[in-house]
Amino acid sequence: MADVFTEFELIDRLRAGAATSGRLKTGIGDDAAVTVPGGATATSVDAVVEGVHFRREFSSPSAIAAKAIAVALSDLAAMAAEPGEVYVTLGVPPATARGFLEALADGFAEAADRFGATLAGGDLVSSPVLFASVTVVGHAGTEGEMVLRSGAIPGDLVAVTGSLGGASAGLWLLEHPDDRLDADRPELVQRQVEPEPRLEAGLRLGRVGVHSMIDVSDGLVADLGHVAELSGVSIEVDSRLVPVQVGVPEVAAVSGLDVFRFALSGGEDYELAVTLPAAGFDAARAALIADGLDLTRIGTVGSGSGVTVVDDVGQITVPNGFDHFSG
Numbered sequence: 001m002a003d004v005f006t007e008f009e010l011i012d013r014l015r016a017g018a019a020t021s022g023r024l025k026t027g028i029g030d031d032a033a034v035t036v037p038g039g040a041t042a043t044s045v046d047a048v049v050e051g052v053h054f055r056r057e058f059s060s061p062s063a064i065a066a067k068a069i070a071v072a073l074s075d076l077a078a079m080a081a082e083p084g085e086v087y088v089t090l091g092v093p094p095a096t097a098r099g100f101l102e103a104l105a106d107g108f109a110e111a112a113d114r115f116g117a118t119l120a121g122g123d124l125v126s127s128p129v130l131f132a133s134v135t136v137v138g139h140a141g142t143e144g145e146m147v148l149r150s151g152a153i154p155g156d157l158v159a160v161t162g163s164l165g166g167a168s169a170g171l172w173l174l175e176h177p178d179d180r181l182d183a184d185r186p187e188l189v190q191r192q193v194e195p196e197p198r199l200e201a202g203l204r205l206g207r208v209g210v211h212s213m214i215d216v217s218d219g220l221v222a223d224l225g226h227v228a229e230l231s232g233v234s235i236e237v238d239s240r241l242v243p244v245q246v247g248v249p250e251v252a253a254v255s256g257l258d259v260f261r262f263a264l265s266g267g268e269d270y271e272l273a274v275t276l277p278a279a280g281f282d283a284a285r286a287a288l289i290a291d292g293l294d295l296t297r298i299g300t301v302g303s304g305s306g307v308t309v310v311d312d313v314g315q316i317t318v319p320n321g322f323d324h325f326s327g
Contacts, residue, residue: 042079073086216271228307245326
């Protein structure tokens with residue numbers, strides 16, 4: 001029989017690895033966490049489920065924990081909120097090996113600390129499948145410092161941080177090993193298995209006055225669709241301007257899939273898409289380049305509704321982004 005943790009041994013492991021913060025007065029181990037925040041707070045909940053968001057054959061326990069934390073914190077990045085407290089509800093199949101759970105528990109504490117957050121509590125339950133539901137709380141001095149999806153206005157530019165398509169190309173590589181693509185494999189796979197939330201970029205973009213912001217989790221076109229809907233505007237994306245991660249075109253060629261499938265619809269890159277005044281673009285880009293990240297103009301905001309994608313010929317159709325409830 002595998003050497004397994006008891007519930008309370010695992011709680012002790014999580015408590016031992018968790019850092020502290022000035023806001024957190026009582027953390028893991030009591031009935032509830034006690035914090036004393038100032039200003040405004042933003043709260044988001046995200047979940048990763050085995051077989052949907054990760055697979056044990058592709059990801060180490062520490063990578064699973066890091067992805068769970070990162071995808072939740074990415075929502076705070078899109079709000080221009082400073083990361084604060086992290087709460088993890090962990091569902092564990094019975095008889096999960098002790099060594100796996102030790103590494104998983106350590107991974108949650110290490111990831112929270114690495115991203116500047118504090119592991120403050122959560123819950124443990126028995127589950128037929130491994131999952132982690134992560135609640136994150138972010139902070140800002142005032143409500144007005146946070147950036148919403150609903151602030152885009154006609155005349156804005158649309159821009160995106162970093163490059164796109166890497167995570168979905170990485171997933172394709174994991175599912176379809178191909179010796180011809182070994183040179184492109186490590187960075188693309190890493191993008192899928194252990195993403196990085198753009199926390200500092202979100203704060204910097206908030207400070208320079210972007211009008212709206214969203215993280216690219218379900219695919220660029222799908223996520224910009226949320227901005228268009230909540231802002232009551234239309235968005236046009238020029239596909240020729242979209243920054244595609246190095247290695248993605250090669251994966252597209254071998255897979256037989258269009259590069260747009262990865263860059264515009266793939267999702268899980270956790271870059272930030274923003275709208276902002278044209279006059280503020282250079283300042284916004286300079287703020288990110290100083291930290292080693294680029295900002296690329298990819299389109300415009302107009303009156304109307306919905307998102308259209310164009311190329312040098314005209315409007316084109318791209319696949320829908322990820323939807324948990326689509327067939």
